[in-house]
Amino acid sequence: MxxxxxxxxxxxxxxxxxxxxxxxxxxxxxxxxxxxxxxxxxxxxxxxxxxxxxxxxxxxxxxxxxxxxxxxGFVDAHMHYPQTGIVASWGKRLIDWLNGYTFPEEMRFDNPAYASDVAATTLDLALANGTTTLTSYCTIHPASVDAFFAAAAARGMRVAGGRTCMDRETAPDGLRDTAQSAYDESKALIARWHGRGRATYAITPRFSPTSTEAQLEALGALWAEHPDCLMQTHLAEQTDEIEWVMGMYPGAEDYLATYEAHGLIGERAIFGHAIHLTERETARLVETGAGIAHCPTSNTFIGSGLFDLPGLRAAGARIGLATDTGGGSSFSMLRTMAAAYEIAQLRGTALHPAQLLWLATEGSARLLHQPGIGxxxxxxxxxxxxxxxxxxxxxxxxxxxxxxxxxxxxxxxxxxxxxxxxxxxxxxxxxxx
CATH class of the missing domain: 2.30.40.10 (Urease, subunit C, domain 1)
Structure with a gap:
């Protein structure tokens, strides 16, 4: 050679x-x-x-x-390739943003040709910005997962991703599955893609507000059957989201508990955002070794809040860096590092350039359990x-x-x-x- x-x-x-x-x-x-x-x-x-x-x-x-x-190469620990077409859409809170922009766009991914085109565009934009690995949510359509992994394989990229699962009525018609179909289709996709070439499968409940307890239970069981897969979801992104979750799960101690109750926590879990955590949630994330994907451009763009990177790192949390495209407003991990610096400044800590570069490379690679990259x-x-x-x-x-x-x-x-x-x-x- x-x-x-x-x-x-x-x-x-x-x-x-x-x-x-x-x-x-x-x-x-x-x-x-x-x-x-x-x-x-x-x-x-x-x-x-x-x-x-x-x-x-x-x-x-x-x-x-x-x-x-x-x-x-930069490692993006949390993004949504199906949202590439709606990146930098004007102004709404999380729930409005999902209903107004995200869900209508994701419905288009029942078309395999459309999914393939967007997957190719996303990965080419990532490579142009120096990002060689990314971890993406797909849509409920298996073809969206096939398109993502196929596009990555064509470029030789190491990526992680998975079929997004949503079975509550909070998800619109056309993007709603069932606990059983989420389990069955995710299992089939694991068999098709996980460990093939440079692909890693991530079991992907979107978040507790769009999954019933039955679906979370099914996905927890699937993860127990395939513990070498990743599990990715969202946690404590906005205060009104937390209120929404607690209204749906009145018996839960906090947001994280809605996942814990169904086996959806562990060292191969990646929780996106985690801005508004309770002391118990922080302690459990540290205790279990779960990872947190810090998405600073998204946090400011959607008005979610100021992630406590200094405090969580001091507590021992495992943290990587992510664009969260398209809630995040840039495909660039350089811009993402800049936003992380600015948010930490507002938290009273000036991050050193070494810390920022490490988060965007080895720190994110550790969340993916990929010691060979970053x-x-x-x-x-x-x-x-x-x-x-x-x-x-x-x-x-x-x-x-x-x-x-x-x-x-x-x-x-x-x-x-x-x-x-x-x-x-x-x-x-x-x-x-």
Missing amino acids: EKLLLLGQTLAFTADPFANGPDAAPEAARYDSRGGVLVEGGRIIAVAGAEALRAEHPDAQIADHGQGLILP RLVEGAEADLVVLDLASTPAISQRARRAEDIWEAVFPTIMMGDDRAVSATYVAGQKVKG
């Missing part, structure tokens, strides 16, 4: 930059101003200085990215992004003043977009740039 040697600046994490606070965050990273990443057979086989790798592997094909910053280390899968740290005049003039790599990369985090992504590699193959 042919070797490929990528040259540029390299930044690799050796530890969790949240472990000892923002001031110590740089100590969790290893930076090389002229580094190299050697790739063969879709995997990283070495990360070292550029000249050393050149000397040791004179037969390698060279891709010299100059001053480009080579990082692991890391710039020997043996990892060669999903990579190369950032141009001078992609616009505004970014360039600020970066020129930088005294270290963190000052150089932070303007790109705060002001960058797809123009800052000079190259994207999936399993060692260049797909942009």
Whole structure:
């Protein structure tokens, strides 16, 4: 197999930059101003200085990215590919947004051709923004799941996703299933896709307001039968949503308890949002090892609230970063990192650039239980992004003043977009740039 040697600046994490606070965050990273990443057979086989790798592997094909910053590809831990067409729709609260925009659009996914077209568009937009892995909700239509995984397979991408299940009357006609059909069709999709190539299946009740207890019970049983699958759903996104849930489940102690009662909590669970948690919910998420997908652009765009990233990390919660497209207003994980920084500032904490980059790579990969992605280390899968740290005049003039790599990369985090992504590699193959 042919070797490929990528040259540029390299930044690799050796530890969790949240472990000892923002001031110590740089100590969790290893930076090389002229580094190299050697790739063969879709995997990283070495990360070292550029000249050393050149000397040791004179037969390698060279891709010299100059001053480009080579990082692991971004990992989006929570999004909705069927909402690509309605991204950045004007102004409503969550429940109105679902009824006014989301549900009408998702009804269109009973058409396999339409689903395939949107899946292709979504994944191409992700790759253009340096996102090499994403975790998506599909719709209740099995064809929407097939379209998503097929589009990812055609691009060689590692992804996770699943059929969204909704059997309550709160879901409209045309998007409502039953407890039995949710179980049966999800089980068939697991058999068809889970573990095939780079695909991971995620059992997907949309959230408690659109699933009966019978459906949650059925999906909990399915997860018990397939514990290596992920389970994804929503939790405590808005205060009026919580009131809605508690009105439907009057015997539940809190929102999280509506999932716990049916076995829908554990270390392979990913709960989207989790903004308005009780102390008990926080403790249970930490105790069970469940993951939380922080969706900052969505939280501000829909007016949900300010996620307590500093407090939850201090409590020991596992957190990744996500666009939540289309409730989120951007496909860019750079923009998502910027929004996470801004929300943390409003919470009284200035996140370090190392923490933001880690959340968008290894932190999110940990939620997916995929140690082979999100890391710039020997043996990892060669999903990579190369950032141009001078992609616009505004970014360039600020970066020129930088005294270290963190000052150089932070303007790109705060002001960058797809123009800052000079190259994207999936399993060692260049797909942009």
